[in-house]
Amino acid sequence: MRYEYDSEADALYIYLPPEDRPYSYGRDLDAERRIDYATDGVPVGIELLCVSHGVKLDDLPVRETVRQILSKLKFPAYEELPLR
Numbered sequence: 483m484r485y486e487y488d489s490e491a492d493a494l495y496i497y498l499p500p501e502d503r504p505y506s507y508g509r510d511l512d513a514e515r516r517i518d519y520a521t522d523g524v525p526v527g528i529e530l531l532c533v534s535h536g537v538k539l540d541d542l543p544v545r546e547t548v549r550q551i552l553s554k555l556k557f558p559a560y561e562e563l564p565l566r
Contacts, residue, residue, distance in 0.1 A: 483544075485551055487533070494537075496528040496551060498544065511541050533557045 536558035
C-alpha cells in the first residue's frame with residue numbers, strides 16, 4: 483500500500499487500492515482524520531494529521547494496515563476503549 487508522509491505538516495496520506503479510482507468527496511471523522519471516497523462510496527484514501535502525537539484508529543478502513551504503517555514510521559496508534 484502506498485503512502486506519503488509530510489514531516490513539515492506532520493500529515494500522512496494513505497492511498498487505498500485500487501488506486502485508479504478517482505476522488506469524489508471526503509468525510510471528516512474529526513479534525514485530524516479524513517476519509518476520501520470514489521463516486522461509488524468506496525474509500526480511496528485516508529488523510530491523517532498530527533500523526534506524531536498519535537492516531538485514533540476507530541472508524542478507519544483497513545485499520546490493521548494503518549497500524550502497521552504508523553508502526554513502521556514510529557508513530558503511536560490507539561483505539562478508544564468502549565464505555566461499560
